Amino acid sequence: MAAPWIADNGDGTYRNPILYADWSDPDAVRVGDDFYMTASSFHRVPGLPVLHSRDLVTWSVIGHALPRLEPVEEFRTPQWGCGVWAPALRHHDGLFWIVYPDPDRGIFVVTATDPAGPWSRPWLLKGGRGLIDPCPLWDDDGSAYLVHGWAKSRAGINNKLTAHRMSPDATELLDEGRVVVDGDALPGYRTLEGPKWYRRDGWYWIFAPAGGVATGWQSVFRSRHVFGPYEDRIVLAQGDTDVNGPHQGAWVTTSKGEDWFLHFQERGPFGRIVHLQPMRWGAEGWPEIGAAGKPVPGHAKPAVADAGPGTARTAEISDLQWTWSANPELGWATPLPGGGFRMACVPGGDDLRALPNVLGRRLPADRFRATVTLGLTGASAGARAGFTVLGATYAWIGVVRTVDGDRLVHRVADEGAAEVDAAPATPVDTPVTLGVDVHPDGTCRFRAGDEPVGPPFPATGGRWVGATLGIFATGDGGTADFSDPRVTA
Structure with missing residues (x-):
């Protein structure tokens, strides 16, 4: 790829x-x-x-x-x-x-x-x-x-x-x-x-x-x-x-x-x-x-001794690129054998900027597509998990579990403001493939499968940092399984 x-x-x-x-x-x-x-x-x-x-x-x-x-x-x-x-x-x-x-x-x-x-x-x-x-x-x-x-x-x-x-x-x-x-x-x-x-x-x-x-x-x-x-x-x-x-x-x-x-x-x-x-x-x-x-x-390129391994013209993908938004608790995320993470649905508020258990990585280029597959297991009503571009403003796409089943949601938040729906919630079966296309002007377009969801979202950095490409899960028990992000040009 x-x-x-x-x-x-x-x-x-x-x-x-x-x-x-x-x-x-x-x-x-x-x-x-x-x-x-x-x-x-x-x-x-x-x-x-x-x-x-x-x-x-x-x-x-x-x-x-x-x-x-x-x-x-x-x-x-x-x-x-x-x-x-x-x-x-x-x-x-x-x-x-x-x-x-x-x-x-x-x-x-x-x-x-x-x-x-x-x-x-x-x-x-x-x-x-x-x-x-x-x-x-x-x-x-x-x-x-x-x-x-x-x-x-x-x-x-x-x-x-x-x-x-x-x-x-x-x-x-x-x-x-x-x-x-x-x-x-x-x-x-x-x-x-x-x-x-x-x-x-x-x-x-x-x-x-x-x-x-x-x-x-x-x-x-x-x-x-x-x-x-x-x-x-x-x-x-x-x-x-x-x-x-x-x-x-x-x-x-x-x-x-x-x-x-x-x-x-x-x-x-x-x-x-x-x-x-x-x-x-x-x-x-x-x-x-x-x-x-x-x-x-x-x-x-610089004149160096034998460049050796590690300098191939490939993208560097590593678990070491992942960071939390704050000091984590044990059990928030467990690596899956085939790649990706199982994240615990732990109690949290509705503002991702204040959520410590967002697992994120830096945006890797000025133009790319990132996709993940998400499934909820054992979660009760009110649990939610998703894929986000997080900064002073943010947007996310993901799944909310309700008493009537899972719903695909897409929400955005302006700086200092609460989340609002950017698209109508729709029934969805999990696992579901979620994605985002990022463009050189910082505009993001979220996707469910191959279908765009909601209007373009202008990403912003946080305080002294760029925006974060992140995953999260909240709720009173249960887990969310995320595949490793597939990031392509």
Whole structure:
């Protein structure tokens, strides 16, 4: 079956985006000939996804660093826009380190010897509200540092980068910190955030975006001294391309010595999709990204060692792509032997945005068809199960059990509003095949079998996330069996 999006063109070139899905705020490292990436996960559980690649173009999910969001009790209901914001991934002293922020609690650290896990329990490095986008730096002399940004919604300030001395084991900060880059002092700068800290050729480099998610750009700052002063240069911006707000990501160098930059682009209901840009060091010693500082639509693939397995031109389908809307309970979903899930019908309200037991995955492309087969077993009247595209607004198609039998329903909800019927309920026998066609403008058309049901639905993202393609079941007992989604172009 045709995959909905393949970045590898099969001829030694690739097209952007390399990941047409909501892998927000990506950070990446190379260890040997392998590349690893993590991304913001916000309220999704498990959190802190870890992806692997051998060529920087084709990626697969290999695990998550956070099995549950903590504090566990506070994340038993969906906390849209909270949870895990932009993390940093590093490899140091034989360990993989992820330093991540919870904007309501502080900056945390997890480590692992194997990026697929298990990972340590998170520990708090710096407590406080509004601390975001942390990145550690281990220097050549064994000293360590941390830089982070600020969220105005929590801290009352932003547009500044603050740095600390840090213990080499990342268990404590050794000073009160100081502002190393003040965006308010730079003409035209706003919402400076997302710093990534590096050392190269006697310079300290901070790669940091500014200008906001949808309209921003990528800047680079450099200094001969770790705490500055830093000089700045804009190295990537939209220009006359159709890639809005290209920024916030990771500089990586291949084992062959090539430099590349991963970043995201905001695409509404599709979330923050990931692009790969060539990068080189110019005559003045500054990095040059893309084509004359503008994003490229495609390029020759990176020169890497043997790409090895895992980089075939196929869609990556894995149970590891599934996440819950909040910390789950045991028994909510059980994998079926032939693929798919048996979901327990558990009590829940009528608003899917507040339902913790929505099992979802990122939209996989800007155009695709997804289908599932659904059957209800042992459920009593009032049980319902369905297939949804969920964001600030949402729509779903599915089955409601009544005293008179099962009914096929299609319902939608505007932002802040209750569900309403988008089509008349009709009798149906289960199992039934349900589907949705998604178009590049975010319009969705739901289906029962091959028949369209209801009018087109304009999908929207959630708070800081793209829309979710999800399944759910509610009720007082019984189960709903879902096949694995069949996703095609």
